[in-house]
Amino acid sequence: MRWFRHYRALAVWTIILLLGGACLPITGGAAEGSRAAHEAPNWQLQGVERSPPVDFYAATEGYATVLFFWATWCPYCRVLLPDLEAVREEFVDKPVKFYALNVWEDGDPKSYLRKHGFGFELLLNADGVAEQYGVKGTPGVWLIDENKQVKYVRLSGDKPAAVARALRTELKALYPD
Secondary structure, three states: OHHHHHHHHHHHHHHHHHOOOOOOOOOOOHHHOOOOOOEOOOOEEOEOOOOOOEEHHHHOOOOEEEEEEEOOOOHHHHHHHHHHHHHHHHOOOOOEEEEEEEOOOOOOHHHHHHHHOOOOEEEOOOHHHHHHHOOOOOOEEEEEOOOOEEEEEOOOOOOHHHHHHHHHHHHHHHOOO
C-alpha cells in the first residue's frame, strides 16, 4: 500500500509542476529566505499519553513547536531521530514543544520511541495533518514559532546534521540566552 502513496504523491507533484507551481507548498524554511513565513494550520490529534485530543493552537500557546512527521518503517526517520532528540534535550528549558506525528504507519510507534528513549510527545494517525502541511514523504520537519508562523521546513534530502543545525539556529534566534 505504501507504493500507492508514493505514486499518488508523484502524480500530485507532476500536476503542480504542470500548473507552474502555483499550488506549491513551502519547500524551504523562512530562515533560508525561500519563502516568507506563513501561518501553520491548526489541527487536533489523539496523543498516546493523554485522553483528550491535542489541539495544536491551544497546546502550543506561547511555545515554539517542532513537528516531526515520521513512521517506524522509514530508515531516514530512524537516522534523524537521534539528532532531533539532541536538539530537544538542548532546548528542554526553553518554551519549545516537540511532537512526533506518526504517519502512514504499519508498526508500533509508541514502543519504538520508548525503546530508544526519545522524549517526543507522540501523536497518532497524523496522515490528515501531513496532507494539510503538504508533507509528501517522511521525514518531515517543521519549526513553528509561538505566533504560529512557519520558520523552517526540512528540504528533501537534507542530512540529519543539517536539519539539527538549522533547528538550533532558528531556536537560538527565537530564544537567545
